[in-house]
Amino acid sequence: MNADTPLAAPISPTAPFGPPDGPAMDRVVAWLSEPARRLHGMIRQLPGFAPLRHASLSVYDAQHDMLWAFSCNSDGAGPPDVNEIVMTDVPSLVMLADSHEPRIVNDLAAFGGEGRFHTSGARNSDTRSSMTAPILVDGHLLGFVIFGAAIPNFFTAPVCDTLVTFTEAFGILIERARGLSD
Numbered sequence: 640m641n642a643d644t645p646l647a648a649p650i651s652p653t654a655p656f657g658p659p660d661g662p663a664m665d666r667v668v669a670w671l672s673e674p675a676r677r678l679h680g681m682i683r684q685l686p687g688f689a690p691l692r693h694a695s696l697s698v699y700d701a702q703h704d705m706l707w708a709f710s711c712n713s714d715g716a717g718p719p720d721v722n723e724i725v726m727t728d729v730p731s732l733v734m735l736a737d738s739h740e741p742r743i744v745n746d747l748a749a750f751g752g753e754g755r756f757h758t759s760g761a762r763n764s765d766t767r768s769s770m771t772a773p774i775l776v777d778g779h780l781l782g783f784v785i786f787g788a789a790i791p792n793f794f795t796a797p798v799c800d801t802l803v804t805f806t807e808a809f810g811i812l813i814e815r816a817r818g819l820s821d
Contacts, residue, residue, distance in 0.1 A: 680713030
């Protein structure tokens with residue numbers, strides 16, 4: 640997949656609980672940050688998961704076609720830095736949401752061309768491989784979770800199976816956070 644690939648079918652325009660407005664999304668992210676960090680810490684404690692250095696969560700706001708992305712690393716402190724990303728500015732994520740399947744990049748050193756949204760940041764981090772998984776509930780996009788590992792080829796089939804389960808847990812957190820902000 641590359642950033643210039645045309646979009647497939649559109650993602651579902653509304654989540655089952657209705658799209659939040661801007662201020663509500665601030666509350667969603669504020670509530671999510673601490674349980675998401677704890678969840679990342681739990682994952683890293685699993686045998687063989689120590690190389691999983693990075694996890695970030697992107698919460699989708701369907702009303703504004705916006706992603707609110709923040710790091711949820713277990714070693715983080717304080718409120719997260721939140722990046723607002725217009726979903727259509729990242730066509731590869733639109734395609735990923737439509738596919739309902741995680742995307743694995745086995746070695747970020749060879750991934751993507753310059754000018755892609757996260758390519759330079761990923762190459763400059765200690766992340767060598769990644770898994771980006773859409774978070775869907777009943778076919779509705781809630782966001783994405785991006786896992787980054789310090790070694791290439793970390794995301795084997797058993798690792799991915801485990802992380803898909805944790806992706807569902809991140810989805811439960813998003814639903815709960817949105818419910819609390821209503």
